[in-house]
Structure formats: C-alpha cells, structure tokens
Amino acid sequence: MARRAVTCNLLTTAHTLVARQQIHKTRLRPLDPGSSCSSSSSPQPPTFISRSFSTKTIASLSTMAAADNASHVPTAAPWRDLFVKHLATMPVATFSLATLHHTPAAGSSGDGSTAAEAAPRVRTCVFRGLFGSLPANDRNPAQRNPAVFESELPVLTTDARMDKVGEILLDGSGGGQVEAVWWAEEPATQWRVRGTAWLLGPDIDGDGDGARAAREVLRRRMRRRKDNAEDNEWSWSREVTAHFGNLSPVMRGSFRNPPPGTPVADPATPVGPGLGLGQTVDDLDDPVARANFRVVVIVPTEVDQADLSDPKRARRWLYVYRGGASHKPKPALPGGEVIGEWEKVEVWP
Structure with a gap:
C-alpha cells in the first residue's frame, strides 16, 4: 500500500502544480492530466491538495501571511525536526522536484499575445541541507559562514544552463512554483513540500533587482540562532561558495560540461572552449x-x-504557512491548529 501510494503521488505531483498555476495565472490553458493512478478509467482533473479545502481558503491564508511578513521574528516550523530526522534515515536524501515548463500555445506567434501552455517536468535531485545550516564536511575547502542563521528552506544545486532554471525564473531571481517530494522508506513517510524556488548565483551580493528580491524573500524566513545575535559577519556569496566547495571535485567539474540537453552531434551547438566531460x-x-x-x-x-x-x-497532515503575526490568528481550516507561523490540520490520507 505504501509503495503504491507513493508512486501515485509522484506521478500526480507535476499535474498538481499545473492546476495550481492555472489558479494564479488564468492565461494558462488546462492540461489533460492523462492517466490516473486510480483504478477508474475516467481521468480525474488535477486537484489542489485536499478537496475539503477550497482554493479561496488557501489563497486567503497566503494573503494574510504576506500582510504579516513585513516585520516579524520567524519561528521554527512545527514539521522541521521530524522532517530532518526522517531524511537522516535515507542513505542518500534524493527527492523529486516538479516544475512547470511554459511553451507558446500551438499556432501562436510566440510574442506572448496568446495563451501559453504549461507542461510538467520532474527530475531527481540531491538534498543539500536546509539553507543557513550547511552540513559539516571535512573535505569542504571553502570558508564557512558563522553559525548565525537556521531555516526550513530546502536547498539543491544546479547548472544555470539546465531547463529547470528557466522554469524557476519569474522575475530574474526566481519565484516559480515547485513541489519537492521525499519518500523516507524506514519511517514509511512521504513529505511533499510546495512553494517557490529562488536562485543564488555569482551576483547574489549585488544590487540587481533579481539578487535583491531573492535576498529579501529568503531573509524573511531565516532565523537567528539564540546564541548568535549579530549577522554582520555572514555573507550570501560565502554561503554560495560553501555549497560549491561541499561538492566533490568531480561534481564541481560537471559545471564545465558541455551545455546540458544539447545534441552531441549538432554543429549549431559546438562545445565551447574549456568544456568537456569528466573534468575535476x-x-x-x-x-x-x-x-x-x-x-x-x-x-x-x-x-x-x-x-x-x-x-x-x-495518517496525513497538512501544514499551511500563515506568516508572522502580532497576535496568534484563529485557525482558518476545519480542525486546524495554529502553531507559530503555521497552521496544522489532519486530513484523510
């Protein structure tokens, strides 16, 4: 039962993202969800989380969170400790990351004047820890930031030339809708994390709009550790370099590979100088x-x-981010309980 349920959820993750994107961007046309994981022969439309909660209800929670985020001290998410504990049981904490790939609709001019189509894209990624809490690694030659911050923001690394980067970018720094799915076999628990993704590159300390937007979004969700009140020694670019150093020399060399996804024998896309497979x-x-x-x-x-x-x-629980508030808000979901910045509710599995 457990394995079948996980397989079904992984197959529908990307279609759920499509449905969510249609809610927020009505210019996107619905996609046929294709084959269903259920035994019914009739395809079911992509749905949002649980049929018990309306999109309007969830959207109102996001609005309240945004209004309260202006100035508050973040608190630890109630799901964080168990999430970290479960991922620690995995030999390699790989996960499936779903994004939306946008293409012009059939017959359109491609100038944005007609509706765009969104197609699901899913790939396997390696979990690189929670942002601000890079795991210790004696082989990492990079200078580490002081242990000033912690968060519940999952991290992965990627190549700027990968398709997922374009699918994440909305305003030059990120903000694209994503869903990440982990299956922790030992505790037999599936974790699905939905939200937005943001890119940090060589310009993260700069004054560009994209870099500023990413820093602002992430900083609102980062917490100072109790024993570290000052953050003036902490650097965004140092954190990025530390993640680069945390990779093996061969993995670092993969960022000198030929452009990912381009045809090997296509003369129109020649391999640039210094690029090649197997470098360290x-x-x-x-x-x-x-x-x-x-x-x-x-x-x-x-x-x-x-x-x-x-x-x-x-059993199954849904956690919805409510943001920081000057007072403890009342639960907005049936049977919900507000814990810090999150509302927790048990739903049928």
Whole structure:
C-alpha cells in the first residue's frame, strides 16, 4: 500500500502544480492530466491538495501571511525536526522536484499575445541541507559562514544552463512554483513540500533587482540562532561558495560540461572552449564552473506529510504557512491548529 501510494503521488505531483498555476495565472490553458493512478478509467482533473479545502481558503491564508511578513521574528516550523530526522534515515536524501515548463500555445506567434501552455517536468535531485545550516564536511575547502542563521528552506544545486532554471525564473531571481517530494522508506513517510524556488548565483551580493528580491524573500524566513545575535559577519556569496566547495571535485567539474540537453552531434551547438566531460575542479573560483553553478532554495508555503507506517491506519497532515503575526490568528481550516507561523490540520490520507 505504501509503495503504491507513493508512486501515485509522484506521478500526480507535476499535474498538481499545473492546476495550481492555472489558479494564479488564468492565461494558462488546462492540461489533460492523462492517466490516473486510480483504478477508474475516467481521468480525474488535477486537484489542489485536499478537496475539503477550497482554493479561496488557501489563497486567503497566503494573503494574510504576506500582510504579516513585513516585520516579524520567524519561528521554527512545527514539521522541521521530524522532517530532518526522517531524511537522516535515507542513505542518500534524493527527492523529486516538479516544475512547470511554459511553451507558446500551438499556432501562436510566440510574442506572448496568446495563451501559453504549461507542461510538467520532474527530475531527481540531491538534498543539500536546509539553507543557513550547511552540513559539516571535512573535505569542504571553502570558508564557512558563522553559525548565525537556521531555516526550513530546502536547498539543491544546479547548472544555470539546465531547463529547470528557466522554469524557476519569474522575475530574474526566481519565484516559480515547485513541489519537492521525499519518500523516507524506514519511517514509511512521504513529505511533499510546495512553494517557490529562488536562485543564488555569482551576483547574489549585488544590487540587481533579481539578487535583491531573492535576498529579501529568503531573509524573511531565516532565523537567528539564540546564541548568535549579530549577522554582520555572514555573507550570501560565502554561503554560495560553501555549497560549491561541499561538492566533490568531480561534481564541481560537471559545471564545465558541455551545455546540458544539447545534441552531441549538432554543429549549431559546438562545445565551447574549456568544456568537456569528466573534468575535476579544485579551484573554488574556477571562472567557468562558477559561472554555471547555482544554489536553488525552496521557500515552503505548504507541507504535506503522509505517514504510511501502519497499513491499517495511514495518517496525513497538512501544514499551511500563515506568516508572522502580532497576535496568534484563529485557525482558518476545519480542525486546524495554529502553531507559530503555521497552521496544522489532519486530513484523510
């Protein structure tokens, strides 16, 4: 039962993203969800989380969170500790990341005057820890930031030339809708983290609009540790370099690969100078590799935890981000409980 449920959810994750994007961007045309994981032969339309909660209700929570985010001290998410504990049981904490790939509608001119189509894209990524809490690694030659911040913002790394980068970028720095799915086999629990993704690159300390937007969004969700009141020694670019150094020399060398996804034998896309497979990089400031290296940070707005350890009594909880408020808000979901900045509600699995 557990494995079948996980497979079904992984197959529908990207279609759920399509449905959510249609809610916020009506210019997107609905996609046929294709084959369903259910035994019914009739395809079911993509749905948002639980049919019990309307899109209007969830959207109102996001609006309240945005209004309260202006000035507040973030608190730890109630799901954070268990999430970290479960991921620690995985030999390699890989996960599936779903994004939306936008293409002009059939027959359109491509100038944006007609509706765009959104198609799901899913790939396997490696979890690189929570932002601000880079795991200790004796082989990492990079200078580390002082332990000033912590968060519940999952991190992955990618190549700037990958398709996922364009799917994440909305305003030059990120903000694209994503969903990340982990299956922790030992505790038999699936974690689905939905939210937006933001890119950190060589210009993250700069004054560009994209860099400023990313810093602003992430900083609102980062917490100072109790024993560290000052953050003037903490650097965004140092954090990016530390993630680059945390990779093996061969993995760093992969950012000197030929452009990902381009045809090997296409003369129109020749391999540039210095690019090639199987390279190793020891220099943390290697200009080619660093130009292509990006850190991706996911900012969760919803977390879906499905505990399938008991086949006869599976349980599931939904956490919705409510943001910081000067007073404890009342629950907005039936049976919900507000815990810090999040509302928790148990739903049927």
